[in-house]
Amino acid sequence: MDTPSLIFLAIFVIPFVVLLIWIARKDKRTKTRQWGLLALIALIIAALYVAFFIAPQYETFFPNN
Numbered sequence: 001m002d003t004p005s006l007i008f009l010a011i012f013v014i015p016f017v018v019l020l021i022w023i024a025r026k027d028k029r030t031k032t033r034q035w036g037l038l039a040l041i042a043l044i045i046a047a048l049y050v051a052f053f054i055a056p057q058y059e060t061f062f063p064n065n
Contacts, residue, residue, distance in 0.1 A: 017044065020040055021037065
C-alpha cells in the first residue's frame with residue numbers, strides 16, 4: 001500500500017469502522033448486535049486480505065504509471 005492509500009485509510013476508513021462498531025453496540029437486541037459485529041469483523045478481514053494479498057497480484061496487469 002502506498003502513501004495515499006494509508007492516508008485514506010487513516011482519515012476515512014478507521015473512523016467509519018469505529019462509528020459502525022459504536023452503532024452496533026448501542027443496539028438493544030443482543031442477537032442482532034452480535035451478528036452485526038461478527039459481520040463487520042468478517043468484512044474487515046476480507047478487505048484486509050484483498051488489499052494485501054490479492055491486489056498486488058494485479059499490479060503486473062495494471063501498472064501505476
